[in-house]
Amino acid sequence: MDFLRYQKSVWGEKLLIGVSWDLLWIPFVAAACVIVVHLIVRARLRRASTLINSDQ
Amino acid sequence: MSASEVGAPRHQTAERLFHWVMSVAILVCLFTAFLPIVGIEFEWVDIHWIAGFVLTASILFHLWRVFTALRLSDMALNRTDLSDLKAISDPQFVASNDRKYDLGQKLYHWGVAVVIIALIATGILMTLKLDTPMWDRDPSLLSDQSWGLVYTGHGFGALALIFMFLLHLYFSLLPEHRDLLRSMIAGRYNPSTKEHS
Numbered sequence: 001m002d003f004l005r006y007q008k009s010v011w012g013e014k015l016l017i018g019v020s021w022d023l024l025w026i027p028f029v030a031a032a033c034v035i036v037v038h039l040i041v042r043a044r045l046r047r048a049s050t051l052i053n054s055d056q
Numbered sequence: 057m058s059a060s061e062v063g064a065p066r067h068q069t070a071e072r073l074f075h076w077v078m079s080v081a082i083l084v085c086l087f088t089a090f091l092p093i094v095g096i097e098f099e100w101v102d103i104h105w106i107a108g109f110v111l112t113a114s115i116l117f118h119l120w121r122v123f124t125a126l127r128l129s130d131m132a133l134n135r136t137d138l139s140d141l142k143a144i145s146d147p148q149f150v151a152s153n154d155r156k157y158d159l160g161q162k163l164y165h166w167g168v169a170v171v172i173i174a175l176i177a178t179g180i181l182m183t184l185k186l187d188t189p190m191w192d193r194d195p196s197l198l199s200d201q202s203w204g205l206v207y208t209g210h211g212f213g214a215l216a217l218i219f220m221f222l223l224h225l226y227f228s229l230l231p232e233h234r235d236l237l238r239s240m241i242a243g244r245y246n247p248s249t250k251e252h253s
Contacts, residue, residue, distance in 0.1 A: 035226050
């Protein structure tokens with residue numbers, strides 16, 4: 001997987017032209033990971049809170 | 057209807073208008089940037105830079121409001137905010153309610169501010185390579201290597217913005233944040249429950 005895109009200039013130099021769009025999936029997967037972790041922590045806290053409240 | 061039923065004022069009309077204009081501009085920028093990359097071809101360049109200018113204007117409006125009508129201190133990180141971290145492990149934790157924004161909201165705001173400012177700065181430079189009603193294109197403004205860095209910065213910023221937009225969408229649609237979402241529409245905040253977020 002490439003991180004950056006390059007092209008050859010008219011003099012044959014390697015020129016940076018931007019980010020590789022192969023990376024487009026990363027923000028979606030990263031966001032999905034944060035959301036899943038948040039949902040797990042949230043569910044655990046809610047369960048613990050319910051247990052504490054039912055004990056009182 | 058009593059005051060408690062109506063809720064406390066949270067966002068003035070100008071701030072709500074700013075939020076939704078900025079949202080539409082960001083979505084137009086994202087869709088016009090990425091749809092052609094995933095194979096949906098259309099004339100996107102003019103729509104993209106015009107949406108970018110609307111976004112820039114909305115941010116300038118927000119900055120003007122911050123220094124004339126709002127309080128920058130509302131968004132400043134302080135020691136009280138760090139106590140919000142207890143919410144990760146303490147099921148009985150109740151966040152301090154004497155602040156307008158909590159730690160997560162402040163971190164998100166500053167994170168997205170950095171990304172959007174970087175996108176605007178690189179975007180304005182890239183617009184100078186286009187013919188617009190305001191100026192003729194001038195590609196000689198920077199060297200090819202510098203243009204490459206500008207394009208790369210804009211690309212990484214756009215990827216970061218997708219990530220932040222998805223998180224914002226998720227957190228704003230959580231049931232316990234429904235009151236905050238409503239306050240961004242109606243302006244008034246009437247928390248029905250105070251739960252972990």
